[in-house]
Amino acid sequence: MGDQRFKSSVEMTLKVIGGKWKLVILCHLMDGVKRFGELKRGMPDITQKMLTQQLRELEDDGIIHRNVFVQVPPKVEYSLTEYGRTMEEVLHMLADWGQKHQERVEVLT
Amino acid sequence: MGDQRFKSSVEMTLKVIGGKWKLVILCHLMDGVKRFGELKRGMPDITQKMLTQQLRELEDDGIIHRNVFVQVPPKVEYSLTEYGRTMEEVLHMLADWGQKHQERVEVLT
DNA sequence: CTGAATCCAGCAGGATACTG
DNA sequence: CAGTATCCTGCTGGATTCAG
Numbered sequence A, B: 001m002g003d004q005r006f007k008s009s010v011e012m013t014l015k016v017i018g019g020k021w022k023l024v025i026l027c028h029l030m031d032g033v034k035r036f037g038e039l040k041r042g043m044p045d046i047t048q049k050m051l052t053q054q055l056r057e058l059e060d061d062g063i064i065h066r067n068v069f070v071q072v073p074p075k076v077e078y079s080l081t082e083y084g085r086t087m088e089e090v091l092h093m094l095a096d097w098g099q100k101h102q103e104r105v106e107v108l109t
Numbered sequence C: 001c002t003g004a005a006t007c008c009a010g011c012a013g014g015a016t017a018c019t020g
Numbered sequence D: 001c002a003g004t005a006t007c008c009t010g011c012t013g014g015a016t017t018c019a020g
Helices: A004-017 A022-030 A036-042 A048-060 A084-108 B004-017 B022-030 B036-042 B048-060 B084-108
Strands: A064-069 A075-080 B064-069 B075-080
Touching (some): A004 A084, A004 B084, A022 A048, A022 A075, A022 A084, A022 B004, A036 A048, A048 A064, A075 A084, B004 B022, B004 B084, B022 B075, B022 B084, B048 B064
Antiparallel strands (some): A064 A075, B064 B075
């Protein structure tokens, strides 16, 4: 398990989803197509800049799709690509572990 | 899935394993008990400071156990706690996804 | 051998203002 | 509405030195 192949695979994943907001964004998009403003409202603490930036990176990695409607006012929809949906089980596992960890922390204090 | 509980669970997990070296360290410890020097040799790019720091954080989160042998020269062994071993399946899933992603990237270029 | 203590650089990320 | 464009801050992480 400590072999190079395994380690770099794990690091690879973290590079894709390791951004401060990436996972949270993915959580939202798992629920379906979302407009920029919807995402922003769902994450009050993220700045516009960061949201845009992280969305771009996810797009570059092929995780999400960006659909621009050429109209006024502008409208941009974000959705998971088929590939992006392969993150779903990963996300669930991370959430499961995190929840158990949360409970554990609460018990210990 | 975009609900608050789910999101914060995911974030919780990332806080525990999101450090730059945490996952790599865990990979090594999955193989069994390791001394500080062994870990260092297995990760030539990490600095002493970072290794110590990240090990402390993992220890504080109850993921790993630190066993100090009071002797000269010093000897310190690190191992996963039982709790830490619950990260194993998470790690495997991250590695699986990362490997597939790696292959995908190679195909696309 | 393991690790504490400094000092420091780089960059991720935040605040704000402006635009098609 | 959905972005750019700046500017700036803070913290993560790196280099180096000292210590038990």
